[in-house]
Amino acid sequence: MNRILFERDEIDDAGVARVRDARAAHIVNVLHGTVGQTLKTGEVNGLLGTGEITAIAADGEVAVQVHHTDAPLAPWVDLILAPPRPRVMKRLLPQLATLGVGRLVLVGAQKVEKDFWGATLLKEAIYRPLLIDGLMQGAVASRVPEILVRRNFRKFVQNELDALCADAARRIVAHPYADGGARAAEPSRADGRLVLAVGPEGGWTDAEVALLEAKGFARRSLGPRILRTDTATVALLARLAPAD
Amino acid sequence: MNRILFERDEIDDAGVARVRDARAAHIVNVLHGTVGQTLKTGEVNGLLGTGEITAIAADGEVAVQVHHTDAPLAPWVDLILAPPRPRVMKRLLPQLATLGVGRLVLVGAQKVEKDFWGATLLKEAIYRPLLIDGLMQGAVASRVPEILVRRNFRKFVQNELDALCADAARRIVAHPYADGGARAAEPSRADGRLVLAVGPEGGWTDAEVALLEAKGFARRSLGPRILRTDTATVALLARLAPAD
Numbered sequence A, B: 001m002n003r004i005l006f007e008r009d010e011i012d013d014a015g016v017a018r019v020r021d022a023r024a025a026h027i028v029n030v031l032h033g034t035v036g037q038t039l040k041t042g043e044v045n046g047l048l049g050t051g052e053i054t055a056i057a058a059d060g061e062v063a064v065q066v067h068h069t070d071a072p073l074a075p076w077v078d079l080i081l082a083p084p085r086p087r088v089m090k091r092l093l094p095q096l097a098t099l100g101v102g103r104l105v106l107v108g109a110q111k112v113e114k115d116f117w118g119a120t121l122l123k124e125a126i127y128r129p130l131l132i133d134g135l136m137q138g139a140v141a142s143r144v145p146e147i148l149v150r151r152n153f154r155k156f157v158q159n160e161l162d163a164l165c166a167d168a169a170r171r172i173v174a175h176p177y178a179d180g181g182a183r184a185a186e187p188s189r190a191d192g193r194l195v196l197a198v199g200p201e202g203g204w205t206d207a208e209v210a211l212l213e214a215k216g217f218a219r220r221s222l223g224p225r226i227l228r229t230d231t232a233t234v235a236l237l238a239r240l241a242p243a244d
Helices: A022-030 A086-099 A114-118 A124-138 A153-164 A206-214 A229-240 B022-030 B086-099 B114-118 B124-138 B153-164 B206-214 B229-240
Strands: A004-006 A016-019 A038-043 A048-056 A062-070 A077-081 A101-107 A146-150 A168-174 A193-198 A218-220 B004-006 B016-019 B038-043 B048-056 B062-070 B077-081 B101-107 B146-150 B168-174 B193-198 B218-220
Touching: A004 A016, A004 A022, A004 A062, A004 A124, A022 A048, A022 A062, A038 A062, A077 A229, A086 A101, A086 A124, A086 A229, A086 B229, A101 A153, A124 A146, A146 A153, A153 A206, A168 A206, A168 A229, A193 A229, A206 A218, A229 B086, A229 B229, B004 B016, B004 B022, B004 B062, B004 B124, B022 B048, B022 B062, B038 B062, B077 B229, B086 B101, B086 B124, B086 B229, B101 B153, B146 B153, B153 B206, B168 B206, B168 B229, B193 B229, B206 B218
Parallel strands: A004 A038, A077 A101, A077 A193, A101 A146, A168 A193, A168 A218, B004 B038, B077 B101, B077 B193, B101 B146, B168 B193, B168 B218
Antiparallel strands: A016 A062, A038 A048, A048 A062, B016 B062, B038 B048, B048 B062
16 A cells, blocks of 8 residues: 545545545554654545544544545556456456556456356456456556446447547557567557457457457557466556557 | 476487376376377476377376477577565465576575475475476476575675576666666567566665666666566566566
């Protein structure tokens, strides 16, 4: 936690946030917080700033007077992901939030394991805290990535993708087996929002890649090494990030 | 497992490899292997090629006649890493092997948790299979990354680093808090082997960065977002990879 984020309803009218969960424990045990100490704080989906510890109760509750006036960094990429196993997905979610993903569309590509769609991870009560952990790690953003589940890949691409990604100038599909197909150019730092599509462990089918190419997606490979979905996603986001 | 690797002593004089572990289970259950079927195979620290399944025994043993004639991809980067917690490190190790790390030096930077050095993960019997899993995922390399443990960071940098990394043309230190310091240029694809130094979760100390800068390391940041060590390592390797 490089920045403590509070939900709007945890902050009272006087601007005091009160927590008693893992954030309180982190403030006390890791940051060695004491009354009067200043922390980096922010509001989930809101502004960032600082907070001053005003009380640490015997029961573990920590009170922080917050001053939030700074705009957070905006997300720069939407990710269309054929999800890996829930265990891998669970590790990936906080990293996606840290890296600046704005919207995550989980799609039912052919080689996605069918039992993924029953995973408890798909409940907002489970995934939201993981995403907020990622934002607190990254320390510069507050917007919780939006998660959409679209099991019918063809229907999503043909009927919904254009409207959803209207502000995206670049569209790239990760294709580890790209062999002679069109390749995306190196991104310019002036390029706009990106939509990145990452396939399942077994890869996209030819028909799936064709659907995306018909919607203007350019193929992008990460070289001859075959990466796990989670490694490939982080690696591609790193390579495609517009600024560093 | 996108390529099955066999140890030299698992291959007999007639070129037949026999296994009955997770690789055998993968061949039977995931690849639905049958006698006569051809697989991508290779020898650990040796050549790559193909193998033909010659027998699947009732007890699960799989025999494969191998033909290994192709040179594997060579590692392109050495990593000096102030290790994260063992649990995170364990997840990172296969990814490092997949991504082409040749040598991994685990160093005792000041903010490394002291109990890391007692981790069972540091036993070769534990980490070697994880590295080979990573090579089998990547499918194009066979060389097991060498792991060195150097708890005295200053001594390692001052006395050993130059000799160890004599063939490295580029030296880069990841520094998330780089603020106005020298920055590494974008790598050219013609650049030689790289040495990358990645600090602990809490960051390098100023003295540690100074030690590395004195040895020709240029600072490199991944932007304003603060990444976890494992995310940062994968992201930096992706950005610094010479070819894709």
